[in-house]
Every structure is written in structure tokens, then in C-alpha cells.
Amino acid sequence: MNLLLEHRWEHALVAAVIEAASKSNGGSYLGRTAMQKLMYFLQVLNVPMRFKFRIHHYGPFSDELADTLDWLQADDVIEDRSRETRYSNYAPGENWHEIKSRFQSDLGQYQEMIDAVAKAMGGMDPDQLELIATLDFCYRWVHARGGNGPWKELTIQKFKQIKGDKFTDSKISDSYDRLARVKLIQQ
Structure with a gap:
């Protein structure tokens, strides 16, 4: 056993x-900003997790997730392959398979969704991720306040x-429409 820390789901x-x-x-590249957005969308899709997201400079952000990324690096579950300290480029680390085997049955339930989100959004540039994640966050904020819309205009x-x-304006509107087409949000 190579893991030093106690790990959770x-x-x-x-x-x-x-x-x-x-x-x-x-x-x-799969950096800090991209990971924040991928995890945010998995939470939107009801993958269970205890991360709390708030709006930050680049869109939805979780302090707990940022800490988790640091802990996973410390335990070699993930590694940062970036050559520059101001950016990250995450990849599976030496101890990934150990934690994977512990949580295999739980991960299996959500693997299809994990793969779909990673494929659809993992290659997007940070600005694109910031735009769609912030739009989604705003939609959920507006929707939670009640009313009957119009959701797009209010969002x-x-x-x-x-x-x-x-x-x-056109980028915002097009991105909203794309989120509506994939049924993440309503018109």
C-alpha cells in the first residue's frame, strides 16, 4: 500500500x-480551471459529491476541490505535468490504481457520465469553460429565485x-442555446 492519506469518494x-x-x-491541458468546471457539471448532473461551488473570477469554484487536488498530488494519486508553476496539467499518478480499486463499484455507477463530460468538455479552452459554466450557474441562481422566466433573458x-x-452578446446567446439544446438548462 503506497497511499499515505485516508481517501474518500x-x-x-x-x-x-x-x-x-x-x-x-x-x-x-487539464488544469485547475478545467477541473473546477468538469466537476461542477458532474454535480449539476447529480453525481454525488460534497463540493460547494460559488462564483469566482473564472466561474464556479470550490475551495474543497482545490484542496482535494493538492491532497491527491501529495499522495501521488494525480500528478501535475506542467512545466510552469502558474499552470497545472493533471494526469493520473502512480497511486491512482490503488484508490481506483477501492472505489471501483462506486465509480462504475457514474463512469459513463464521467467519460461523457470529460470528452465533451475536457478539450475546451478555459474561456469557453468559464462562459458555459458561469451561464449554467447563473441560470440555476435565477431559476432558484422562482418565477416563470423568460429564463434566457434573466440568466x-x-x-x-x-x-x-x-x-x-452573440457568444453568450449561442452558448446559452447550446446548453438548452443538451437540456442542461431551459429556454
Whole structure:
């Protein structure tokens, strides 16, 4: 046994997402920002986890997830292959298979969803991930406040309060429509 730390479900889930993204997106970078967004969307899709997401500079962010990434690196479950300290490029580490075997049955229940999210979003650039994750977060915020819509207009208003003019109106609208087409949000 090479693991030094006690690991829980969320640790195995994070490492499984890193493995899935590594397999499906070849040479793409998988950094801190991308991991925050991939995990956020898995939570939206009801994969159980205890991470709490809030809006941060680059969209939905979980402090607990950031800490988990550090712990997984410390225990060689994941590794950072980046050559620059200001960026990360996560990949499965030497001890990944040990934690994977402990949580195999739990991971198996969600593997198809993990693979789908990693494939669909793992290769996106950070700005694209920031845009769609923040839009989704804003939609959920607006929707939770009640009412009957119009969801798109209200969501975009909230989005612009947070992001200002960082993204063009057409990019925001197109991204909203894409999220609606895949049924993550409503029109």
C-alpha cells in the first residue's frame, strides 16, 4: 500500500475525471480551471459529491476541490505535468490504481457520465469553460429565485452582472442555446 492519506469518494471521483479526460483528450491541458468546471457539471448532473461551488473570477469554484487536488498530488494519486508553476496539467499518478480499486463499484455507477463530460468538455479552452459554466450557474441562481422566466433573458442579465463585457452578446446567446439544446438548462 503506497497511499499515505485516508481517501474518500470525492478523491476517487476527481482522479477518475482526470483519467477520463487524459484518455479522451490526448494532449490537451487539464488544469485547475478545467477541473473546477468538469466537476461542477458532474454535480449539476447529480453525481454525488460534497463540493460547494460559488462564483469566482473564472466561474464556479470550490475551495474543497482545490484542496482535494493538492491532497491527491501529495499522495501521488494525480500528478501535475506542467512545466510552469502558474499552470497545472493533471494526469493520473502512480497511486491512482490503488484508490481506483477501492472505489471501483462506486465509480462504475457514474463512469459513463464521467467519460461523457470529460470528452465533451475536457478539450475546451478555459474561456469557453468559464462562459458555459458561469451561464449554467447563473441560470440555476435565477431559476432558484422562482418565477416563470423568460429564463434566457434573466440568466444573461445575471451573467452580465458578473462578467460584464468579457464575452460578446452573440457568444453568450449561442452558448446559452447550446446548453438548452443538451437540456442542461431551459429556454
